[in-house]
Amino acid sequence: MKRKAHYLKHFTIALLGSAFIMGSMETVYADKESIILAIGGENPEGYDPILGWGSYGNPLFQSTLLKRDADLKIVPDLAVDWSLSEDSLIWTVKIRADVAFSDGSPLTAEDVAFTFNTAASAGGLLDLSNLQKAEAPDDETIIFTLKTPDITFMQHFISLGIVPEKLYGPGYARNPIGSGPYKFVRWDEGQQMIVEANDRYYGDKAKIKKLVFLFSEENAALAAARAGEVDVLGIPSSFANQDIAGMKLHVVKSVDNRGLMFPLVPNTGKKTPDGLAIGNDVTSDPAIRKAVNYAINRQALVDGVLDGYGRPAYGVVDDMPWDNNKIRFHDNDPAKAIEILEKAGWVDANGDGIVEKNGRDAEFVILYNSKDILRQGLALTVSEMLKRVGIKAIPQGESWDRIKKELTHLHVVVYGFGDHSPLEMYKLYHTSGPEPLYWNAGFYSNPVVDGYLDQALLAKTFEDSIPYWQKAQWDGETGFAVSGDAAWAWLVNLDHTYFINKCLDVGQSQMEPHGHGWPITANINQWQWTCN
Amino acid sequence: MPQSLFLKFLLQKSIKLLVLLGAVALLSFFLVSRSPIDPIDAYVGAAILKISPEQREVIADRWGLDKPPAERFFCWAGRLVRGDFGISTIYNEPVLSVIGKRFITSFWLMLLAWSFSGVLGFLLGIAAGAQEESLLDRVIRLYAFTMASTPTFWVGMVLLTIFSIELDWTPICCAWPPGMSAEETCFWQRLHHLLLPALTLSLIGVAQITLHTRGKMIEAMNSEYVIFARAQGDSTLGIVFRHAVRNAALPAITLQFASLGELFGGAVLAEQVFSYPGLGKTTVEAGIRGDVPLLLGIVIFSAIFVFFGNTLADIIYKYIDPRMRRMAGT
Numbered sequence: 001m002k003r004k005a006h007y008l009k010h011f012t013i014a015l016l017g018s019a020f021i022m023g024s025m026e027t028v029y030a031d032k033e034s035i036i037l038a039i040g041g042e043n044p045e046g047y048d049p050i051l052g053w054g055s056y057g058n059p060l061f062q063s064t065l066l067k068r069d070a071d072l073k074i075v076p077d078l079a080v081d082w083s084l085s086e087d088s089l090i091w092t093v094k095i096r097a098d099v100a101f102s103d104g105s106p107l108t109a110e111d112v113a114f115t116f117n118t119a120a121s122a123g124g125l126l127d128l129s130n131l132q133k134a135e136a137p138d139d140e141t142i143i144f145t146l147k148t149p150d151i152t153f154m155q156h157f158i159s160l161g162i163v164p165e166k167l168y169g170p171g172y173a174r175n176p177i178g179s180g181p182y183k184f185v186r187w188d189e190g191q192q193m194i195v196e197a198n199d200r201y202y203g204d205k206a207k208i209k210k211l212v213f214l215f216s217e218e219n220a221a222l223a224a225a226r227a228g229e230v231d232v233l234g235i236p237s238s239f240a241n242q243d244i245a246g247m248k249l250h251v252v253k254s255v256d257n258r259g260l261m262f263p264l265v266p267n268t269g270k271k272t273p274d275g276l277a278i279g280n281d282v283t284s285d286p287a288i289r290k291a292v293n294y295a296i297n298r299q300a301l302v303d304g305v306l307d308g309y310g311r312p313a314y315g316v317v318d319d320m321p322w323d324n325n326k327i328r329f330h331d332n333d334p335a336k337a338i339e340i341l342e343k344a345g346w347v348d349a350n351g352d353g354i355v356e357k358n359g360r361d362a363e364f365v366i367l368y369n370s371k372d373i374l375r376q377g378l379a380l381t382v383s384e385m386l387k388r389v390g391i392k393a394i395p396q397g398e399s400w401d402r403i404k405k406e407l408t409h410l411h412v413v414v415y416g417f418g419d420h421s422p423l424e425m426y427k428l429y430h431t432s433g434p435e436p437l438y439w440n441a442g443f444y445s446n447p448v449v450d451g452y453l454d455q456a457l458l459a460k461t462f463e464d465s466i467p468y469w470q471k472a473q474w475d476g477e478t479g480f481a482v483s484g485d486a487a488w489a490w491l492v493n494l495d496h497t498y499f500i501n502k503c504l505d506v507g508q509s510q511m512e513p514h515g516h517g518w519p520i521t522a523n524i525n526q527w528q529w530t531c532n
Numbered sequence: 533m534p535q536s537l538f539l540k541f542l543l544q545k546s547i548k549l550l551v552l553l554g555a556v557a558l559l560s561f562f563l564v565s566r567s568p569i570d571p572i573d574a575y576v577g578a579a580i581l582k583i584s585p586e587q588r589e590v591i592a593d594r595w596g597l598d599k600p601p602a603e604r605f606f607c608w609a610g611r612l613v614r615g616d617f618g619i620s621t622i623y624n625e626p627v628l629s630v631i632g633k634r635f636i637t638s639f640w641l642m643l644l645a646w647s648f649s650g651v652l653g654f655l656l657g658i659a660a661g662a663q664e665e666s667l668l669d670r671v672i673r674l675y676a677f678t679m680a681s682t683p684t685f686w687v688g689m690v691l692l693t694i695f696s697i698e699l700d701w702t703p704i705c706c707a708w709p710p711g712m713s714a715e716e717t718c719f720w721q722r723l724h725h726l727l728l729p730a731l732t733l734s735l736i737g738v739a740q741i742t743l744h745t746r747g748k749m750i751e752a753m754n755s756e757y758v759i760f761a762r763a764q765g766d767s768t769l770g771i772v773f774r775h776a777v778r779n780a781a782l783p784a785i786t787l788q789f790a791s792l793g794e795l796f797g798g799a800v801l802a803e804q805v806f807s808y809p810g811l812g813k814t815t816v817e818a819g820i821r822g823d824v825p826l827l828l829g830i831v832i833f834s835a836i837f838v839f840f841g842n843t844l845a846d847i848i849y850k851y852i853d854p855r856m857r858r859m860a861g862t
Contacts, residue, residue: 036710044622044623044817045622045623045624045625046623046624046625048624051624055582121590122594123587123590123591123593123594123595124591125575125576125582125583126582126587127582127583127584127586127587129584129586129587129590170625173624173625174625188707188809189623189633189634189809190634190807190809190810190813190814191706191707191708191710191807191809192706192710212710214706214710215807215809216704216706216807217804217805217807220704220806220807223692223696223697223704224704224710226697227697227700227704229704229710399568400573401568401569401570404570404573419582423582424582433585435585437585438580
């Protein structure tokens with residue numbers, strides 16, 4: 001196609017009234033030194049970690065104290081040693097002495113302390129409100145003082161890229177300098193960003209010397225890939241069933257999950273301070289929530305709604321290091337669902353196909369963001385599946401705005417989460433404040449679960465916290481998982497799909513968080529060309 | 533025109549501009565402040581679970597969103613009078629710098645589309661109106677009616693599919709080839725990337741001008757002075773160029789300059805379809821994500837732009853139409 005009609009090209013140009021030389025407009029093709037990626041990643045406010053750049057995926061230009069490897073284990077990056085005091089309030093972190101920023105100036109503990117202290121008050125997308133202060137007693141030591149003990153503070157060591165104190169200022173976000181594997185070259189806003197391998201990088205030096213990130217619309221990116229102009233293309237899984245010449249499909253597992261949030265308290269007319277009504281008399285019955293969980297055929301959702309690109313979800317942190325595999329169960333079991341309903345007094349006495357209890361039908365609304373086809377598909381399919389057990393679930397599309405400002409505490413909502421930090425689990429299941437917004441919107445509250453979650457935060461090391469995260473899900477007697485309170489009905493974990501040049505080896509991709517695209521660059525310094 | 537009259541004209545126009553800007557600022561601020569979009573939610577996006585209510589307050593404080601709307605308006609208007617448009621919340625840089633960078637890219641697109649549609653539309657209108665109900669007239673009319681009722685983005689998508697994807701004659705996206713810097717690209721490469729978006733915009737823009745020119749042309753061709761010229765044995769071509777064109781030009785000029793506003797709107801859609809990084813794409817972003825300072829900045833900017841377009845049309849009239857010059861003189 002590309003080469004077929006050179007004379008035709010001349011013809012169009014003449015036709016369109018602009019006769020100019022064709023040689024000058026050929027697209028520049030990637031050689032093995034340089035690749036073109038269409039995976040999104042344009043951050044309109046620039047590449048400043050202090051305002052939150054890099055907290056999803058990796059900061060690329062900057063490096064972090066710690067990082068997670070392909071198995072999500074915490075491994076050192078800038079840091080060589082890190083320890084927490086007896087009262088879990090003071091972190092002491094030692095960093096390597098041989099690190100320089102890409103402009104040649106050394107990276108010292110002062111830069112680390114500056115980055116954390118500035119980020120705490122910058123008003124960006126990082127919540128460092130728990131940080132009292134960060135200090136640098138010498139060039140290689142940083143002391144972080146926390147306000148309250150919280151082991152998940154470590155996530156900031158993993159995600160916050162370190163900026164050079166003396167170069168940081170208003171223009172930094174548009175000309176970032178750091179100590180990451182790549183250095184910034186140029187950014188044509190709305191169009192592309194060009195980066196080059198950083199020769200001063202202290203880790204494994206990147207094998208691909210130049211990256212061009214193309215920031216075009218999804219369809220344009222796909223068309224460009226078809227024309228052979230893109231080497232890495234992030235694509236929704238609904239587009240993954242096709243062949244693109246010269247490219248292979250690369251499927252990455254993720255904790256990017258979707259699930260049904262149940263309102264857990266009955267509707268007694270109570271409202272939040274901002275006036276949002278709370279509670280649902282049907283879903284506040286654990287029998288309903290369990291029956292929903294057992295009745296759903298998750299594999300069918302994966303096959304039907306995700307075109308097979310995903311896996312069933314049983315919890316909020318499936319396959320993460322802090323996942324409790326005892327919470328798995330056999331779903332697609334309508335008989336069990338009906339049995340649970342019957343035991344709790346939900347029977348279809350009037351023969352209309354819907355079970356009822358004390359004159360109330362087992363009926364609720366499933367809300368989804370009306371712009372999201374995937375969530376719509378899930379809501380519609382689940383609603384069909386629940387008919388089999390006599391539960392009437394009415395799918396209803398709404399804007400996020402209405403869901404957040406009026407409906408979230410009243411109805412079942414299709415939400416999506418998934419993070420590399422268990423803090424998310426804490427936010428979703430710990431007893432919430434009076435105005436939780438998205439944090440535990442169902443007002444779930446179990447003192448035993450709260451206890452485990454709080455103990456997890458108090459742990460001395462991240463490894464020590466893992467048993468508590470697992471017990472909060474299910475400790476053998478209670479928990480928020482289906483065998484316990486069944487606070488949510490998790491449905492699916494998405495796979496993130498990419499088309500990748502057949503000559504490009506991207507190594508083993510990390511299990512990705514919520515958000516498709518940029519996270520694939522987590523191991524980008526290991527990518528290499530396999531063809532000549 | 534005597535100098536004092538010209539000064540009076542300028543003064544009148546300046547007062548009108550000030551009143552217009554005041555009204556536009558007030559109305560658009562009111563509309564934006566009633567918008568259901570929560571800019572903080574839009575900013576936080578996927579990080580929603582990581583941001584505590586306390587952190588939301590810190591963000592609101594950074595953007596000045598913690599104050600009531602009326603206070604925010606006066607604060608913003610006060611700074612505007614001093615020429616400070618504020619800081620865009622999405623881009624975290626001064627609004628004028630955001631607009632400046634993108635307007636340059638959009639400017640070439642709009643200029644090309646605007647001149648192309650103006651010239652082509654006028655010529656087609658004359659050709660169609662010169663001989664009413666001829667085959668040529670019918671073809672041109674059909675084309676104009678079709679285009680007048682076709683959405684820009686649809687034309688853009690059709691052209692993109694045919695020329696970029698199927699035939700591979702034009703690039704799929706962007707303002708220049710990926711991987712190159714603006715300095716490395718040559719004029720032809722820029723033009724090559726500009727071609728399809730500009731064509732999309734002008735194909736649509738042509739319709740209005742064609743139809744109005746055609747109408748005025750038919751009117752002129754049926755007028756008494758044309759019948760008189762015919763009686764004296766002038767040829768159709770001679771009549772068209774000596775008598776009708778000047779008359780038909782007036783609505784074309786009005787429309788051409790008044791269409792600057794539509795051009796802005798059309799550019800928004802065309803830039804979306806072609807991933808052309810201009811002001812249009814940014815306007816959409818500002819709206820979707822509730823970036824009030826940027827959106828208002830763009831509104832004010834485009835109001836000024838359209839106003840100057842219309843003023844220019846007023847001035848050009850006076851040179852083309854002797855009657856108006858005389859009216860201004862009395």
